[in-house]
Amino acid sequence: MRLNSEARAVLGHTPIGMLALRAGRLPLFPDPRKRDDLFLVVGEVHNPRKQVPAENPQWLVIPERGLFTGVAILGAIGSGKTSCCMYPFAEQILVYRSGDTEKRINSK
Numbered sequence: 001m002r003l004n005s006e007a008r009a010v011l012g013h014t015p016i017g018m019l020a021l022r023a024g025r026l027p028l029f030p031d032p033r034k035r036d037d038l039f040l041v042v043g044e045v046h047n048p049r050k051q052v053p054a055e056n057p058q059w060l061v062i063p064e065r066g067l068f069t070g071v072a073i074l075g076a077i078g079s080g081k082t083s084c085c086m087y088p089f090a091e092q093i094l095v096y097r098s099g100d101t102e103k104r105i106n107s108k
C-alpha cells in the first residue's frame with residue numbers, strides 16, 4: 001500500500017490507538033466583543049484519561065460565577081504563563097461589553 005505524504009506525516013507521529021478516531025472541529029472561537037454573557041475561554045476540553053483527539057471538540061469555559069474566585073496558572077519559568085494566559089485572559093474580560101457603561105467590567 002502506498003501512502004501520500006500527508007498520511008505518512010500523520011502515521012509517523014500518531015500512536016496506533018489514535019488512528020481509529022477522527023478529530024472533529026472546534027466551534028468558532030466566541031468573539032469576546034460580541035458575547036452576551038461574561039465567561040472566559042481557557043482552552044479546549046480534552047479526554048481526561050487518553051491522549052486522543054476529541055470526537056466532539058468543545059471550548060473549556062469558566063462561566064461568570066467561576067470568575068469571582070482565583071485562577072492559578074502553573075508552568076516553568078518562561079513557559080508562557082503571561083503571554084499565553086494572563087494577557088489573552090485579561091483581554092477577554094476587559095473587552096466584554098466595553099462600550100456599555102453599565103455592563104463593562106469597570107462599571108461598578
Ligand SMILES: Nc1ncnc2c1ncn2[C@@H]1O[C@H](COP(=O)(O)OP(=O)(O)OP(=O)(O)O)[C@@H](O)[C@H]1O
Nearest residue numbers: 074075076077078079080081082083084085086087
Ligand atoms: N508558545 C510559545 N511560542 C513562542 N514563544 C513563546 C511561547 N510561549 C512563550 N513564548 C515566549 O517566551 C517568552 C516568555 O513567555 P512568558 O513571559 O509568557 O512566560 P512566563 O511563564 O510568564 O515567564 P515567567 O515565569 O518569567 O513569568 C516570551 O518572550 C514569550 O513571547
Ligand SMILES: [Mg+2]
Nearest residue numbers: 080081082083
Ligand atoms: Mg510571567
